Amino acid sequence: MGFFSKLFGLDKESKVSEVEPVEYEGYLIYPEPIAEGGQFRIAGRICKQIDGEMKTHTFIRSDLLASKQDAEEFMLNKAKMFIDQTGDSMFQ
Template sequence: MGFLSRLFGHRQQETTPSEPVYYKDFAIFPEAIAENGQYRVAGRITREINGEMKEHRFIRSDVVSSRSSADELMLSKAKMFIDQMGENIFS
């Protein structure tokens, strides 16, 4: 079964909840995904707009060796994305 899973792209995915980091009224949730002994950069950006909670999820192609490195990279990429897009992230 492991061979077939790898052949068809099924990956072991494991995420654990994280505490948000606040940046410019956005909440950033690093949610690295464990894959084959490494961690894929992933997470969520949320913000309340006009009484409605908006959310943007993303999974990057970046894979690193530790969860802390994945979370740090996610935070820096999320902050850059917020600086570039602002509320348009949710469009």
Template sequence: MGFFSKLFGLDREQEQSEAVVEPFDYQGFQIYAEAKAVSSQFQVNGRICKEIDGELKTHDFIRSDLFMMPEDANEVMLRKARMFIDQMGEGVFD
């Protein structure tokens, strides 16, 4: 079954979730842009992380914007996450 699922692209979501995402550092925060496949498009999706007092804080960042290419969704993720950090600071994790 694994051969056929790969042949017909059924394993694509699993492969994307296994991909290693390099963080983008911004004002002490790490932004992980992880476009999510939705039907034949890609949704703006990712995480904002920061270590505060020895504890790793994480905020899941999901928006309804859809794009044809994952690179476009990731670019928007980075732009919106930076704006969110500028507005909220460490309040992102409240």
């Protein structure tokens, strides 16, 4: 079944990569750029533990950048700005 699972995209383990979060003001920012047509869409997650529950806000922008590293850095900067502007209200 290994051949067929790879052929039909069922081998998800090979595509999953661990993202190291960046801590900012008690939030965890996970930069997760999305590959699109040879470029990378700025995307990721902002997470925070609130009242014993992990809250997550998915962050996707329309911006495309040429490199994955640039998209990760841009996402971190935008996420920090978003946290400063909205705080915990992003989870409502």
